[in-house]
Amino acid sequence: MTDIRTILREASAALGDRLEAELLLAHALGVDRAWFFAHAEDRIDEARAANFQALLTRRAKGEPVAYILGRRDFWSLPLEVTPATLIPRPETELLVEQALVRLPEGGRVLDLGTGSGAIALAIASERPDADVTAVDASVAALVVARRNAQRLGLGRVLMTESDWYAALGDQRFDVIVSNPPYVEAGDPHLDQGDLRFEPSSALASGPDGLDDIRRIAHGAREHLTDGGWLLVEHGWNQAASVRDIFSGEGLTDAFTVQDLEARDRVTGARAG
Structure with a gap:
C-alpha cells in the first residue's frame, strides 16, 4: 500500500490539478483536506484505494468534480x-x-x-x-x-x-x-x-x-x-x-x- 503523500503526488500529476486530487481523495476517505497535513505518511487500505481510483477515472473522463462530490x-x-x-x-x-x-x-x-x-x-x-x-x-x-x-x-x-x-x-x-x-x-x-x-x-x-x-x-x-x-x-x-x-x-x-x-x-x- 502507498502512503498518502505519494498517492496525492501521482494523482495530481495524472489530473494536472493538485486541488482536485485532494478533494477527491478527501471524499474517498471521508476526511477534510486539512487531515492530509498530519497524515502524509499514512497508508490506506485496498478498498479505499479502489474507491479513490474509481473517482479519478470518472474525473479523467471529464465528469465535473462537483458532480462527483455531490456538492x-x-x-x-x-x-x-x-x-x-x-x-x-x-x-x-x-x-x-x-x-x-x-x-x-x-x-x-x-x-x-x-x-x-x-x-x-x-x-x-x-x-x-x-x-x-x-x-x-x-x-x-x-x-x-x-x-x-x-x-x-x-x-x-x-x-x-x-x-x-x-x-x-x-x-x-x-x-x-x-x-x-x-x-x-x-x-x-x-x-x-x-x-x-x-x-x-x-x-x-x-x-x-x-x-x-x-x-x-x-x-x-x-x-x-x-x-x-x-x-x-x-x-x-x-x-x-x-x-x-x-x-x-x-x-x-x-x-x-x-x-x-x-x-x-x-x-x-x-x-x-
Whole structure:
C-alpha cells in the first residue's frame, strides 16, 4: 500500500490539478483536506484505494468534480448539486451582490430558474427579513433546491414548480433575479469541459442565446413592484443586447456590471 503523500503526488500529476486530487481523495476517505497535513505518511487500505481510483477515472473522463462530490460551495454555503442542476459558479455571486444592494427591508425576491437554489439561498442567508420565492420548471432541480434550503435552515424560501412566471399569478416582487440559459444553441463550448455533463436546458437558449432572457424581460413588469429591479446574468458579449431587450419591454435605468475578470456579467433595469 502507498502512503498518502505519494498517492496525492501521482494523482495530481495524472489530473494536472493538485486541488482536485485532494478533494477527491478527501471524499474517498471521508476526511477534510486539512487531515492530509498530519497524515502524509499514512497508508490506506485496498478498498479505499479502489474507491479513490474509481473517482479519478470518472474525473479523467471529464465528469465535473462537483458532480462527483455531490456538492459545491457558493456564497460560503455548502450546496448539494446533481446532474439535474447547473453547477454554481463564483461569477454568479455578482448577481447576488447586485440584488442585495437593491432589496428593500422586508422586500420580496423572485429567483427564476433556481436550479440548486444557490442564488435564492444566498440572498436568504444574508437577508432573513426578506421573503424569497424560487421557481424552476425542473422537478428534479427543485428536489435538490428544497434539500439545500432544509439543510441550511433557511425557512423563508418558497420553492415552486413554474415555467418562468407561469405559476405565479399576479404576485409582484421588489427584485427579480435570474441566471437563465444564455449560451447560443450549437455553441461548440457545449461539447467541452464540464458543460458536457450539465443540463442543456439550463445552458442554451435559441440561436443567439437570448430567447429565455426575452421571455423573462417580457413578463417582468407584470411581476415587479413600482421601481422594482430585474437583474440577470448573461454572456460577456450580450450586455448591449440585453439592455436593448429590457428597454424594449419598458424597463428603465438599465446598467451593466462587470465581473472580476472585467467581463460584462450582470445587467439590470427597473420598472417605472
